[in-house]
Amino acid sequence: MVIKEEILHSVGAITRRYKPSEIIFSEGDIPNYYYQIIEGDVKLNNYNDDGKEIIQTLLEDGQSIGESLLFMDKLYPINAIALSHCSVLRLPKKVFLDLMKLYPDICLDMNKVLSQRLYFKIIMTQNMSSQNPTAKLKVLMDYLKSFQKEQSPYSFMIPLTRQQMASLTGLCVETAIRTIKGMERDKIVRIENRKILY
DNA sequence: TCATTAAAGTTAT
């Protein structure tokens, strides 16, 4: 949870609900609001020139959406799309910035979030450019697993479709699938009824 | 080696 729900409510945040595949904001929109997910999953994406989807990030309960844009005067360079039924708290940008000025500890938490986002971007950029498919997928899975308590092998079920893993790493699905099969042969992952255990 | 295309099977809505 980035900012406590009570605080957001107390300063006038409203809850908005989204259906799967509903757009929260689009590339080119003016960032006017701070968004925080109460419940549900959201993706931030782009499309490259061929129309292939590039997923920038996947977000879940408690995380904020596109917060970095609120500190600049730029248009959103990405789309935010609900993946499941979502309820999202929305707060006007102005109020959000006042919160930052007023409460240093909230501001510090925000910096923490921004740092995490930046860190993920650095990891994934290194990943996108060079590297073989196995390394790419391993970096992604390592990152996802790093948030788990249980670190033993095969204890973590990757909560992504192969499609999503491909879109996050810049691979095509078929390559992702073949590579994951290879990783199963090499005992890096286990596959149980199509679910990937790492 | 990996992307792309096509085709078919499987799962989720």
Place this chain on the structure above:
DNA sequence: ATAACTTTAATGA
């Protein structure tokens, strides 16, 4: 039922 996802195979850069 229909769309979304998974898988395999052939082909080309």
